[in-house]
Structures are given as C-alpha cells and as structure tokens.
Amino acid sequence: MPNETKRRIDRELPDPVICTVDVVLLTLVDDTLQVVLARRSQQPFQGLAALPGGYIHPATDRDARDAAERVLREKTGLRSPYLEQLGVFSGAGRDPRGWSVSVAWYALVPWEALETRWTAHLEIVPAGSVRGLPFDHERIVEEALDRVRSKSSYSSLPVHLCREPFTLPQLQAVYEATLGESINKVSFRRKMEELGFVEPIPGAQSGGAHRPAQLYRLRDEFRRNLSTTDRGINSGG
Amino acid sequence: MPNETKRRIDRELPDPVICTVDVVLLTLVDDTLQVVLARRSQQPFQGLAALPGGYIHPATDRDARDAAERVLREKTGLRSPYLEQLGVFSGAGRDPRGWSVSVAWYALVPWEALETRWTAHLEIVPAGSVRGLPFDHERIVEEALDRVRSKSSYSSLPVHLCREPFTLPQLQAVYEATLGESINKVSFRRKMEELGFVEPIPGAQSGGAHRPAQLYRLRDEFRRNLSTTDRGINSGG
C-alpha cells in the first residue's frame, strides 16, 4: 500500500478520485444527428478526438453543471445550449491516470449556433459512426443517443436542435431525423398543439418558393424545461 | 490561496473533490412508499437520520455502483436489490467538509427482505413525510420519488417492491401505491400480458379465504433489466 494511501486511511479518508465532466454535444447536419468532438490538448490521449471534457475546478465551479457549461464554453464558445445530465461513469479502468468519476452531460444546439464559432480543433461525426474514442467515451455517446432518442419520442427535446424561428414541417423533419423514422403529419401537428411548447409568431411566414408556412418559436417557459406527454409523439418508444 | 491548492494548480491538477454515494432505498409498507434512513455514525451530522451513504473507496470499489452496493450491504445487509443510478448531486455548498460529488442511486426491495435484517440504527419514513435530512438529501429523495413514479407508469419497475411469488391483484396494488392512483383492472392485466415480465407458476395458487388467485413470478430476464412500454400502464404520466 503506498504511503499516501496509508496516511489517508489513518485519517479515515479514502484515496482521492479524479473528477471530470464530459459533454456529448449533439447537432443536426443534413438531417443526421452529429456528435461534436474536440482534439485533446493534454495528456492522456493528447491529440486524439474525444468528447469535450475536463477537470472539475472546485475553486471556481459552483457545481458539476457549472463545470460542464465552462468546458463547453472553453472548447466551443457556446454560452447556453440545452444541457442535461446523463449520469456518472466511474471506476478504476476508464482513465489511465487512476480511479475516476466523470459526470456526463448531453447538450443540443442548432448547427447554425456552432457554425459561426467553428475552430480547427473541433470535428463532427455522424452519431452512428463514432469510432476510436479514448476512455469510455464511446459508451457515453451510446447512452446519450439512447437517452435523446427515447426522450424525443415523448417530449419537446428535439426543438433544441432547431434554429428559431422554424416552421412545423421543419420541426417535424428534426423529430424524424432524431427518431430515425417518419411521423404522420396530422398526428404530429396534433401533438405539437397538445404539448404547447411552440407558439406561432403573429404575421410571420417562411419565404421561398411554394406556399409559405407559419413561423413558430419556442415558448420561453420551455427553454430550460421540457414539455412532455405520456402517449408518445410517434408510435414506437 | 492555500498552499496545497497552489501546488496542485502548478501541476495542473485541481483541488481534490469529496466523492461519495448515497442510496434512496424504497420499500412498501401498508400500501405506502417508505424511505429507509440510517442514523449517521460519523461526522458531519453524526447521529442524524440520513440516506445510507459513504465515501467511494477507490482501493476496493470497482466503480460507483460497486460502492453503492457495498454501502447498502454495510448499512442494511441487503445483497442485491434492484439498484439504478439517479444522478449526481454536487457543489461547494452541499457538504460542510467541502466541494463534493455524490453519486445518488435508488433501490427497491420488498419489505419482507428488509424486515429480517432490521437493526436499531435504521428507520423508515413515509415517502411524503421525509423532513429534516442533512446535506441535500431531501432533494435527492424528491428526485428519486419523481423518477420512480414516472418509471412506474411505463415499466416493470414496481415489481421489485413485491415479494415473490405474487398474484396479479397484489401486483396491481403495488402499482397503485407507487403511482398514487387506482388502475383499471382489465387494462392492468392486458398490460402485464403485453409487457411479459411476469409468468404464472404452473399449478401454484394463493391460499386464504375466497377464490384463490394464480401465483406469478418475475421472469429471470427482467431481474436486472426493466420491461417497458411506450403507451403507459395507467392513463396519466
């Protein structure tokens, strides 16, 4: 037993644990969910593409959410995307530096919000083709995708992938991309009415060819909270 | 800035974080969800009733789940209840010892499994009347209850509160207690058929007065995994 360990146990304190946050940042390009990766600037795995992540800084972070927001800001410039906790990934084997706890988060942003801040150390990969990530980041991505797909089927979650203002056909396309299946148009519009998280912008209509569509925006109450239904937006769970 | 902090930052390592697990152990007594609390044997808050919890021990715990199972075993003697991660509660303010991360879990057991191992430092409190807990344990309990109630409405979760073997009317009563509302008998039985996580025990029937009921058991595939439906077991979410 190393001396440091012995000293700690004498004081009834366990060994220290490496505490980090990792963020699965998702966006939609070409109707496909994409994961945003950042090239690692530090050891271990320096130079590899990985989930944006970093140490929790107890001196400056109020809590783990604060740490995740800081990491996202530092690596992508994003200020306040939709961000939700995914869970903890922990253990002796997942990080070569030692026993670690990573608080994992997932975030959703419209591609347009990312595009303007794009830098060379960032990379996007279609959600289904994420390979060769360090740590247990592939498993974190898998769980994030499961969670996002599942929540999309009964909540307003996917709206956070959609640039505002949007039309209902656009929003439906975002849901279809997220869920990976097509949705009945009539049912979809009924559900949006029922969920009530979007509101038409008076007088605003989309331009372009063909019949213009009503423009909608997200109601303020649902920027940080989801609107949910128990019956499902599509048929499958 | 304290010296230790400075030394760590020079090495690019942040301050250490206190890493613990806390478990919201739930059981059903008198058709009411109950939270199991343990009197704290150590500082801080020594002597107060709190969620069973403790430090993560990197030297012996494989991961955070392992730590939660160990804590549960040490404080209640339970070997393998249904156990699922709730999430992380973190920050500078929640623990007087300093900046901390608690990985919170919830566990479900039939009361009969607890009764036999009951000790004086344990306590049960109806889920709606949990008051005066230290740390942010009341918030953790709230979130656990929300999660359990929500999952109960579309999954096999409540079966883990039910002693085996059980009858369908008994299982329905467990669902009703967990959801806090009565369920249509015909619908409930249809749903149990659809979810398929219980199987009749051939030839086994409940005794007692009146017409005996068919006895059921949980299928082995669903001891660690839930069976879910997207349409809901009751009407409300």
Next chain:
DNA sequence: CGAATAGTGTCTGTAAGACAGTATCTG
C-alpha cells in the same frame, strides 16, 4: 395553369376504460 409545399377534414382501426357477467373459494 402546373408543380410543389402547407395545412385540414374525415374515416378507420386500435387500444384503454367501464361495467357487468362468470368462476371459485370459505364458512
């Protein structure tokens, strides 16, 4: 006017709830 997209009216099938009926035990 034709093509294309937006949006609606309405029918049909499915699944949930209500309710009443049958079944099987004890005393």
Next chain:
DNA sequence: CAGATACTGTCTTACAGACACTATTCG
C-alpha cells in the same frame, strides 16, 4: 347458499394513422 375475491367478455370512447382534399405560393 351468501359473501368475497378472481377473472373475463364486451361495449363505448378516445386517439393515432391513412388518405384525400383544400390553400397558397412561384414560374
């Protein structure tokens, strides 16, 4: 046989999906 609980058959209602129809733009 009365009472109590287990279980089932069936009607009604609500909601999701299909499909066709109308509406509005551009060229």
